Structure formats: structure tokens, C-alpha cells
Amino acid sequence: MFKLTTAAAEQVLKAAKQGNAEGMSLRLAAARKPDGAIEYRMGFEDSVGEDDIRFQSEGIDLVMAPEDVPLLDETVMDYVEIEEGKPHFIFLNPKDPNYRPPADA
Numbered sequence: 001m002f003k004l005t006t007a008a009a010e011q012v013l014k015a016a017k018q019g020n021a022e023g024m025s026l027r028l029a030a031a032r033k034p035d036g037a038i039e040y041r042m043g044f045e046d047s048v049g050e051d052d053i054r055f056q057s058e059g060i061d062l063v064m065a066p067e068d069v070p071l072l073d074e075t076v077m078d079y080v081e082i083e084e085g086k087p088h089f090i091f092l093n094p095k096d097p098n099y100r101p102p103a104d105a
Contacts, residue, residue: 002028002062002072003054008089009058010077016035025054025061030071038071038096042089071095 004012016022021044027088045063048054052063064072075093076088082088 001074002057002064003076004057004060004062005076005078006058007079008077011061011087011089012060019044022047025063027063027073028062028077029068032071036097038091038093040091 012026012031016024016026024044024046025048027043027045031041033039033040048063049065050065052064053069054061054063056062072093074095075091078090078092079087082090092102093103
């Protein structure tokens with residue numbers, strides 16, 4: 001299933017607080033682009049549909065539509081600083097053709 005790293009969960013909590021979205025679930029969505037890559041979307045949502053998949057990772061309530069599960073299953077969302085001073089969320093998804101496993105530290 002989809003997982004958050006500790007760093008991603010901490011940033012999600014900060015974003016929820018800053019955006020007055022505390023207590024809301026984080027909705028995740030994905031779509032396959034024409035080149036095969038995967039586009040990721042997320043946002044806070046206070047209403048959850050009857051068919052939505054609900055679960056938790058790192059204490060964060062997550063929700064996704066059933067049709068997004070096949071693309072997001074086995075994905076890890078992290079929050080990293082690739083360029084100095086420019087941290088952002090990344091999606092580590094072995095189903096994405098652009099995925100490269102992280103180098104062992």
C-alpha cells in the first residue's frame with residue numbers, strides 16, 4: 001500500500017496547520033501521462049466518498065479513489081531537499097518508468 005516517510009508526514013502536518021486543514025484527510029490521486037510517466041496530485045479534503053479507500057500512514061489519514069489504487073500501490077511519498085533550499089515532495093513509485101531506486105546509504 002501507499003506509505004509516507006516520517007519527513008513527508010511532518011510536512012503534511014505543517015501544511016495542514018498553515019492551511020487551516022487540520023483534521024482533514026490527505027487525498028491522493030494519480031494519472032498516467034501519454035509518455036507512460038505518472039502525474040501525482042494531492043490535497044486536503046474533509047469529505048470522503050462511500051467508495052473511497054481510507055487508511056493511515058505515519059499517523060496521517062489518507063484517502064484515494066479506488067481507481068487510483070493500482071497506480072499508487074507500493075508508492076512511498078517522501079519530503080526531500082534535492083536542491084539546496086528547495087525541499088519538495090517526491091513519489092518513489094516502481095510503476096513509474098522514471099522511477100530510480102534510491103541509492104543505499
